Amino acid sequence: MKCSAAFIYSDEYKKYHFHAQHPFNQKRVELTYDLLKASSALSDEQMIPPRKATEEELELFHDNSYINAVKEADEEALAEEKAIEFGLGTEDTPIFKGMHQSASLISGGSLVAVDTVLTGKTQHAVNLGGGLHHGFQRKASGFCIYNDAAIAIKYIRKHYNLKVLYVDTDAHHGDGVQWAFYDDPNVCTLSIHETGRYLFPGTGNVNERGLRAGYGYSFNIPIDAFTEDDSFLEVYDKSLREITEHFNPDIIVSQNGVDAHAFDPLTHLCGTMRIYEYIPKLAHNLAHEYCKGRWIALGGGGYDIWRVVPRAWGQIWNVMTKNQTIEGPLPEEWMNRIQQKTSIMIPTTWQDDYDIYKPIPRKNEITEKNEQTLRKTLKLITNQKRYQNGLFH
DSSP, rough: OOOOOOEEEOOOOOOOOTTTTOOOHHHHHHHHHHHHHHHHHOOGGGGOOOOOOHHHTTTTTTOHHHHHHHHHHHTOOOOOOHHHHHTTTTSSSSOOOTHHHHHHHHHHHHHHHHHHTTTTOOSSSEEEOOOOOTOOBBBOOOOOOSOOOHHHHHHHHHOOOOOOOEEOOSSSSHHHHHHTTTTOTTEEEEEEOTTTTTTTOOOOOOOOOOGGGGTTOOOEEEEEOOBBBBHHHHHHHHHHHHHHHHHHOSSSEEEEOOTBBBTTTTTTBBOOOOHHHHHHHHHHHHHHSTTTOOEEEEEOOOOOOOTTTHHHHHHHHHHHHSSOOOOOOOHHHHHHHHHHTTTOOSBBSSOOTTTTTOOOOTHHHHHHHHHHHHHHHHHHHHHHHHTTTOOOO
16 A cells, blocks of 8 residues: 655754754754655655744644743743743753744644645655654743644644544653643543653653543553563554544544664663554554544654664654555665764664664563553543443442
C-alpha cells in the first residue's frame, strides 16, 4: 500500500535554539531530511513549508498573558520574577532571541499538517519539528515553549469537530497534552513513558485517568527503567490496539519522541531501532482501519541527534509513504558527509547491531512489572464496558 503524505519542513526550524550546550537541538530535523533525500525517499513535491501560527491560534491552548510574556522575553523586556512565573529563563527552557517567532513557526507547521490531511490533500502528514508536549497553558516546561500538539488538537476540535486519539511514545510523559484534554471525552490520550520515579516530569501514573466527562480517556503506562524492545513493543501493541478499538477515533495524532533508545543520554530505557520501525507501522495500520487513513505524526524528544534521530524519524516517513521500513546500509555519501561533522561514530545501517548495550540482568523482573502496569491501565476499559453493560450494582 502506497499512501499520500506531506513532509512539513523548513530550515528555519533550526532557529528554535536555546544555546550550543543545550541538549535540544533542531539540527536533528535537518539530518533526518538530509538522510531521506540521500535515500531518494523524499521528493520536493511531497514537502510543504510551515507557516507561523497566529496569536489567535496560539490562544486555542495558551493563555494570552503567557504569549505576551514570551514576546517580552523575545525583546529582552521580561522582568525576572515574571519570567519565573511563566517558566522562562530556566535551565531547561532558557530565553533566546527569536523564541516567539520560532516557536510560532513550529506550531504553525503542525497546523499545516492538520489542514493538509483534513482537507483531503494527503492521507498522512509529518511535522518532525513539532511534538513539544511539555508546554502548559501559561508556562514553558521541559524545552517546550508553545505546545504545538495541544494547539493542533484544539484546532482539530474547533474547525473539524473530530474525535482525536493522541499517542505519545516519548520516554518522557506527555504531560502538557494530557492536562490540556483531561476533562474532554472527545480527545483520548495514551502515553507510554519511562516511570516518573526516575525521570522528568515525574507524572504519568496509571491512576491519572481523566476528570469529569473526560474520565476514562486518559491512559498512562509508565514502564520501568532499562525496559528493552520486547517488553516495550508488547505494551505498545496491546495498549494501542485495545484503546483504539475502545475509543474509535476519527484521526490519530502521534508524538514520536525517540529518546527511549539505548543511546539516548537523557533517559534510562534500552530500546533499539526495532521499536522505531514498529511504532509507525501500527499507527499507520490503525489509522487506515479506524480513521480513513488520517494520521499526523509529530517529532518530540531525541537527544542522540547523530546515531538515533535521523534513522528513527526517517522510518516514520518510509512507513507513511511505502507502508514499510527501509533495511540495509545507509547512503554512503550521507554517512561520509555527516561523519565529518561529529566525532561520534555514525551507524552504517538503518538497523542496530544486536549488542549495542550490555545485557540487562533484571530483564524478566522488568518485563513482568511492565505487564502488570499494562493490565492495570487497560482494566479501566474493562470496567467501563461493565458499567455500560450494567454489570456493576
